Amino acid sequence: MKYLAIFLLIFASFQNHAVVKRHDVDPDLYKVNSIPQFYVDMPFQGGSVLIDKHWLLAPAHVIYTFMYDYQDKPIMVHGVENQIAQIIIHPDYKKVEGDWSEGDPAPLMEQLNNAKDIALIRLSKPVTHIQPIAIYEGNEELGMEITGFGRGAIGTGITGEEHDSEGPSLTTYAWYQVTKFFSDWAFTQDDYQMHVYNNVITEAKAHWLRFTFEQGADALPLEGTIGSGDSGGAAIIYQGSTPVLVGLAAWREIEGDLESYTLGKYGSTAVLTRVSYYQDWINKHINKLN
Template sequence: MKVLFILSIIFFSTYGNAVVKRHDVPPEKYVLEKAPGYLIDMPHEGHGVLINAQWVLTVAHTIFYDYVGKSIEIDSKSYQIKSVHKHADYAEPSKALLKGDLAPLMTFLYARSDIALIELSSPVSNRKPIDIYTNDDEKGQRVTVFGRGATGNGITGENIESKSLRELNHFENIIESAEAHWLAFKFDEPVNALPLEGMHGSGDSGGASVIIQQGVPYLVGLSSWQLAHGDISTFQGGLYGTTAYQVRVSSYRNWIFGILSQ
């Protein structure tokens, strides 16, 4: 189990999720001085989203061990984790999937439910939760995505060493497909790209993907994984043409509200 845990960290740190940017746009244009109030940093890396004063929604693979009793730091205040609820259809990849041809791993990632809810022991003060998006018309909508992971650009891909800087970035993209439990978009080259086109990369897992309707933000997705081909040892994340997958929050609305109402 310890070996699998370490391999999982290596894989998701390298091939999971960072804000990767257009090479022809000044990187500082993607930088944000202040995070939206609903974006929560997880204990080690990755993010969660405050959807209720006492509940954080995240991807399950950001939870590296039993977090119950541990704390999340929010605005210099510690909030103890009361309970953790991973979706029943979530599973960790086996050691065999974390080497060689990436195709079996991609099939595995697509089939699982990478989502979890974290209950805090007390309500978060001075932060406004975000409502989840409950409609099923995400395809074609523009999203804004947030993260503090590694940075890079579409030509060279993500630079893992930059992840330690924990710099807050954001980017935009257009949802190209809404399939079952996943939203997908492609990191387009500049000729077809949005002004702040980008994609998530290493350290951005669980970051909020939001749409704005009549000035109100709604949570539509959580950064989860990149579609990859070839051998795992040669894969470079964040290149132009790469497809990103995010948890489709609307498809889990019954599961989310069911746990919140317990």
């Protein structure tokens, strides 16, 4: 179960889901009342981002190919039905192997760190009712203040994330095994409360961005971090009033024994897929198929 938690994709009960927040700030201040146009819920768990009228961008690990054939399946894009025409997973992405319920996390961290965790989702119909988000094209993310979005586990920096808030229940997944025979729709997190958080990029190396969940005087007013179920949530900056995509929620670093470690506490480090690193790969596919 801890293995799934690393990917921010874990089975649990339905709750009021969101990011992990400061303990000393009103949690209602983190609530998002108007979902960003660029945010698209993926089948089952996690999110993606509209980066082109035909394309979504997501971490590769939110693509559940082991249980779902995405080809020609419906997907809702900000209130309008579309279809998935194609999934393109980065050729250097490798799924984590092994049982990571206990023991030393170092080998797991190495596998996660080496993976190129990104995928493109091509839509069958152009999205014309909303605008895609621009991608940051530079390499100066270090020190940037980001705004992140998610529908994942709740909690505070003192408690860490609450284990009963980490995602859909086993009952929900079991019910899908029934409904899949007469419906192409898979459940999503679209009825979960979305929340926002802020943080500052403390490391920008190769294909990852990292930030630390600070507290007290070192924390931003809406300081927060990603929780289980937040995978694919956009991390953006603003250029003037225009949002620009810099990262996608991916995974979190673990120190100490896997079985006893609590995710989401103050001082913990979260990791984002660094979108600028993949600019050439993204453009190659978009330009070719557009």
